[in-house]
Amino acid sequence: MSKRITPFASRYCSTLDRLKEAIRRKRPGLLRRGVVLQHDNATPHSANLTQQWLQLYGWEILPHPAHSPDLAPSDFHLSGPLKRHLGGMAFETKNDLISELRNWFDNLDVDFFRVGINSLLSR
Missing domain, CATH: 3.30.420.10 (Ribonuclease H-like superfamily/Ribonuclease H)
Incomplete structure (x- = not known):
C-alpha cells in the first residue's frame, strides 16, 4: 500500500x-x-x-x-419515497423488513413506476 x-x-x-x-x-x-x-x-x-x-x-x-455509476436509475425516483415510508420504523428481524418492503411495493400504483421510468429520459 x-x-x-x-x-x-x-x-x-x-x-x-x-x-x-x-x-x-x-x-x-x-x-x-x-x-x-x-x-x-x-x-x-x-x-x-x-x-x-x-x-x-x-x-x-x-x-x-x-x-x-454511483447512482442506479432507481435512486432518482424510488429511494426518496421509500425512505420517507420507512422513516421512523424499526424492524425486529430481516423478514419483518422484507415483509414491509413487499407490502409497500405491492401497494404502489402502476403510474408511480411509469413516471419514474419516463423521468429517466430527461436525465
Missing part, C-alpha cells in the same frame, strides 16, 4: 470503527448477525488496510461492478 493511500484508508477504517460502535449502541445484536455493506470501488474501500479491518470483524461487502 502506498503512503498516499494510507491516510485515506486509515480515516475510512476510523469511520468504520465509529459505525461499528453506533451499531452496537443503537442496534444491539446486529453485529452478531452480521453486517453487510455496499461499497463502490473507491481506493479507501479497496485498500488492504480496509480489507483487513472488514475481515477482522467479519463484515460482508456486496460486490460492486467495475465502472458502475
Whole structure:
C-alpha cells in the first residue's frame, strides 16, 4: 500500500470503527448477525488496510461492478419515497423488513413506476 493511500484508508477504517460502535449502541445484536455493506470501488474501500479491518470483524461487502455509476436509475425516483415510508420504523428481524418492503411495493400504483421510468429520459 502506498503512503498516499494510507491516510485515506486509515480515516475510512476510523469511520468504520465509529459505525461499528453506533451499531452496537443503537442496534444491539446486529453485529452478531452480521453486517453487510455496499461499497463502490473507491481506493479507501479497496485498500488492504480496509480489507483487513472488514475481515477482522467479519463484515460482508456486496460486490460492486467495475465502472458502475454511483447512482442506479432507481435512486432518482424510488429511494426518496421509500425512505420517507420507512422513516421512523424499526424492524425486529430481516423478514419483518422484507415483509414491509413487499407490502409497500405491492401497494404502489402502476403510474408511480411509469413516471419514474419516463423521468429517466430527461436525465
